[in-house]
Amino acid sequence: MSKHLPILIITIPLLTAFMMPIAARVGIRFRNVLMLMAILAINIMLLSLIPEVALNFGTIFYTVGAPNPLAINPEGLAFPIRIILKIDGFSLFMGLISGTVALVAFLYSWKFIKEDGKKTYYFILMLLMLVGMIGLEFTNDLFNFFVFMEILSISCAALVAYETEEKHPPYAGYKYMLISAIATSFLLLGIGLLYAQYGSFNMDYIHNEMNHSLLDKMALIFMLIPLAMKAGAIPMHMWVPDTYSEAPAPVTAMLVTASQASLYGVFRLSFSLFGNPISSISINYNSLGWVIIILGVLSMFVGVAMALVQHDIKRLMAFHAVSQTGYMLLGVGVGIAVYAAGDKGAAFESFGKVAMIGGIFHIMNHAFYKGLLFLTSGVIVRRFGTRNLDKMIGLAHRDTFTAVAFIIGALAIAGIPPFNGFASKLLIYESVYKFSPLLSIIAMFVSVLTLASFVKVFYSAFLGPRRDDLIHNTEPISAGMKIGMGILCVLVVLMGLFPEVVIDVLVEPAIAGLVTIR
């Protein structure tokens, strides 16, 4: 059975989602328990892949529908003909992030979302969102990637517009769907250009056959830029605050992970599909790296500068999501810029790899602390009945737990030791400094502004006298919400205290999955 694990991770939640309308008719509690078991099962299966994929630096293949799941090519052929799932370190790394955040978001929404007829649909969409994320992270087939991207986009868009009676959420959902639709259309155009030349959709096969002609480079642009847009890179980020701020809090926590799934696509394309360090004719890695670095630096700076002046708590946090995405793009971009054939391999070994470790470790850190911050924002917004920071005051008197969780998240995002944000940011600063000191200084400056804007939120929402007349909703925080926030707090603190363990176990295999060092 263990050889079927890759497909089970995708199909079990899918099956649960399909049966959910029937399960909801049996009973609310049954539905919730079924959902919890499905998500727990995914997480356990993902964890059980760690020994083989992460500790042994292995790669698991699964050919869907073939007589033998482990055989990639049919007998006597040099190319695959079926859809192949491939799990390497990076896929597993991203899968673990998605699974954990989905578990937390589910626990949080158990009581947070009001129990009306829509809630069943909410859970179905949440499960399918998880399926979309894990599917596009595990697949090795370009068209399959596109299909899972669509599943992810549609479920995200519908969840963004969950509160349909409010004024703005439907338009926010429309925006998300429009951005996704046009991004996936361009992605499909790029896939078509590759299919026309190589007659296959398999990433590994195309990677081996790639001759880096003009068409290949066009395909790279048509696939990379829309994915960067979906990941929220400047200047294509403007949809991020609009949509993140209108979604319910647990959904926003998952939207962060969904954006990072697009980021996964960016990195996967740059390395596993278009990376070919052995042959002399290849795309110019230096300029590809610089494109990503420039997107990253712009994202960092503009995101944080816009965040600093926001009045709306969720828009502020959403701009920070843009800004933190910049760190990942910067780290990995530096890695790409020095990752090339020839004499520059040494530079990659000395600091390019560390920059990539920092950038990829930051993905996990960001998913957890930004998820935590968005979850706390859910409590804050529900208490005050508004997202306007001017109308908030003194919540720490009432919700001490939320205040502590917010402090942990805010310190982590600002890169204060010993929380996890510091470890990855330190790696990025140090290695980027060796590449280009200016970029490193910008990154540090952005970190300062990040702290400033979260001090602003903390000051406005939590400090000050107790004002019961401003409190809109007094119902206590449910256990599920506390557990959800608690899990993320513990993860943030633990990953901050033992960064080396996380890097050894998860991040190094992720790098090995992306980069084949000769």
Added chain:
Amino acid sequence: MKIASFLSLFLIAGFLFVGINRLHPVGQPLGNQNVFIDRTGELTDITYVDTMDDYYLRNGQRETGSNNIVASVVFDYRGFDTMGEASVLFLVVTSISMLLYPSIRLKRDTVDLRDPRTGFPMDMTRIVSNGTYLMFPLILAFGAYLVIHGHLSPGGGFQGGAVMASGTALLIISSYITSHLHRTYNIFSFFESLGLTIFIGLGFAGIGVTFLSNFLANTSPAFFGRVIDLGPNSGYLNSAGLLPFLSLAIGMEVFFGLSIILVSMFHLARKEKDEKGMIK
């Protein structure tokens, strides 16, 4: 900004022109031109292949037992994509149900379809309603035919399901579906879930080999596993193994899913009109 984007558009179009002309000329894709002949012009063993598409054309019939190679690609070789696609449809139906929830979950239909001036129902005439009565079973039958013969002739689950859903559209525009929306919705939703569950269940049934493997093909004629003659033939219904079942499950899902979308949107439009006072 406007000028920059306009120039960019022309640049992209120009690049596409230049790039697309470097593709293979139209009509000469990769692989062999002929299905049974190799490049040197000799009749070959059909397992000889150059590309993925060659493989499908030459071995699809032997491996899956389906005459329709597109169907064998859709449901067998790339069946996982089809599963994703079916989930996209399910997803949209779920999303629309969620978004329009306050509107469509009415226990009773409140709209009265009477013309304010004449007092007659604004229903269609007798001709239309009787015609619908006659046409609807025919449309369903044609859709079902397309679904069942998906592995032999053009058609399949999606196409047949869409044809059947057009029957629902006919029912709606001729005012057959007006009331009891709640019950209609529940029935449709149940069958849609059932169709998808069957699809995944069939996928899991093959997990002794792999997920979605066509374990019924070329086994026994009683279970749609008839071994067919390779090359052009007249087609046998009981061939292709799992494909007809998958097609049936998808057809069921598409029919009921599209019907839900149609009914919900129709209801929303009528409710909107009702609020504006256009009817009544």
Added chain:
Amino acid sequence: MNIINFLTLNMAGVYWNPVLLVILFCILLLIVVVWGRIFFRRDYNRDTGQVKPFNSGLLDEVNYNVQSSNLYWGFRKALDSLYKVMIHNHDGDLNNYLKWMVIIIAACLLLISGGLL
């Protein structure tokens, strides 16, 4: 020694051991607390006016918090020209979101034609 190496991030000039830092921090905290217990004054009392913030001339009912939109006023003022440009571009126009994507794609295509990519 092995366990310390295991818990230390040590690559490319980074040397970072959060556990040691936390231990150090706890020791310092302990020293400060002990120092405070011994030497600080003891006439601080709860349930008196001492715990209230001192607002010169303001009544309790008045909201004496600085509104969050007024925070970082100086920063905002100093970078006013930059913010004018940025806010002008964040105008919420859906067409512009897509225009930016098209422009970036075209710019990257120009990179290709320049032989840079």
Added chain:
Amino acid sequence: MSDFFLYVTVVLLIFLGVVALLYKRNLIKIVLAINIVESGINLFFLTLGYRPEGTAPIFTLAPALSDLKMVLPTPQALILTNIVIGFATSALMLTFAILTYRNNRTLDIFKLRGVEDHE
């Protein structure tokens, strides 16, 4: 020449769709624009798999020629998938447009701009 024309049509369809996306202000028209782009891409795939004198890749009652030619099956399967996905996308976007209209009483994105409270 007619071969070239097919690719020209593909590029024109995508171009027109994107122009409409960038310069049209009505939410419904934008949905139509996306459909145009998608049909352009579908036509692109179909063109990739075309063979002159090729029959549909179906062996039922196919002509019994020794030099039987068939068009490529994979692009057709992909188009099938893409059509369903495109349909799903437009259905969802139209629903969003309906709800946006119900809540804001306008479909003009220029008038909907104010929903984001900037700064």
